Amino acid sequence: MITAQIEVSGLAKRIGDVEAVRDVTFVAAPGRVTGFLGPNGAGKSTTLRILLGLARSDSGTALIGGRRYAELPDPTGTVGAVLDLAGAHPAMTARGHLRAYCALGGHDAGRVEAVAELTGMSEYLDRRVGGFSTGMRQRLSLATALLGDPAALVLDEPSNGLDPAGIVWLRTFLREFAAKGGTVLISSHVLTELQHGIDDLVLIDRGRTTWSGPLDAFTARGTSLEEAFLELTSGVESSPVPTATATPNATEGIRA
Numbered sequence: 001m002i003t004a005q006i007e008v009s010g011l012a013k014r015i016g017d018v019e020a021v022r023d024v025t026f027v028a029a030p031g032r033v034t035g036f037l038g039p040n041g042a043g044k045s046t047t048l049r050i051l052l053g054l055a056r057s058d059s060g061t062a063l064i065g066g067r068r069y070a071e072l073p074d075p076t077g078t079v080g081a082v083l084d085l086a087g088a089h090p091a092m093t094a095r096g097h098l099r100a101y102c103a104l105g106g107h108d109a110g111r112v113e114a115v116a117e118l119t120g121m122s123e124y125l126d127r128r129v130g131g132f133s134t135g136m137r138q139r140l141s142l143a144t145a146l147l148g149d150p151a152a153l154v155l156d157e158p159s160n161g162l163d164p165a166g167i168v169w170l171r172t173f174l175r176e177f178a179a180k181g182g183t184v185l186i187s188s189h190v191l192t193e194l195q196h197g198i199d200d201l202v203l204i205d206r207g208r209t210t211w212s213g214p215l216d217a218f219t220a221r222g223t224s225l226e227e228a229f230l231e232l233t234s235g236v237e238s239s240p241v242p243t244a245t246a247t248p249n250a251t252e253g254i255r256a
């Protein structure tokens, strides 16, 4: 399998008056599931949008397999993304949706059946998307992201609206994807959603990485995960206003 490491370095992005991202630095490695965790408004979505070429950074770099998204020779074969569930037309069947994206990406038509099987939605292929539950929509988004057989998966808050069985299914799926050499970067603002399914953790607060490293190193801090999370973040909706006490870049396994 081709591998693609994700490397974000010194990323900054101002949106209007807001410094949405001020200094985000981390690595998501192949073969590992990396959780990207921070309170609401911390800058997770902005970081992921820059990584996926949907927004420009003011400074810093966000690379997948050593290149910016716009410079990837095979973007859909390098990274698949699940950013929201709004992409599919309700009157379309899942098969129609996947076929359209398959053609758009220039993939072999056989990929439609293959990704449906991978995401457990073969029996739903001929149903209209409008009647899908949140869990089925989530699977369809994932199936769409997998059409190009990507080396990396980027998922923004994928557990939103999933029931416990759906969360367990997703966690298992991502673990298997990583076990085959895939890179997984998954964002959430809920620590408990991530703590069972990830190898590495990146904490972000008010547009900065405040900690990054293996989950084991984070839990070895002695405090509970929740206490550590609250200690390293504001724990409440992030203020977009820069604080006076700036912290240096986070480095692996230590607090910034």
Ligand SMILES: Nc1ncnc2c1ncn2[C@@H]1O[C@H](COP(=O)(O)OP(=O)(O)OP(=O)(O)O)[C@@H](O)[C@H]1O
Residues within 6 Å of the ligand: 015, 016, 018, 019, 020, 021, 038, 039, 040, 041, 042, 043, 044, 045, 046, 047, 188, 189, 238, 239, 240
């Ligand atoms: N289009 C926009 N216009 C104005 N402000 C924005 C815009 N997009 C993001 N922001 C601001 O940038 C900051 C970071 O937002 P972002 O959506 O990246 O955070 P997040 O960590 O993904 O939050 P959440 O967990 O709530 O999705 C917030 O203060 C947000 O209000």
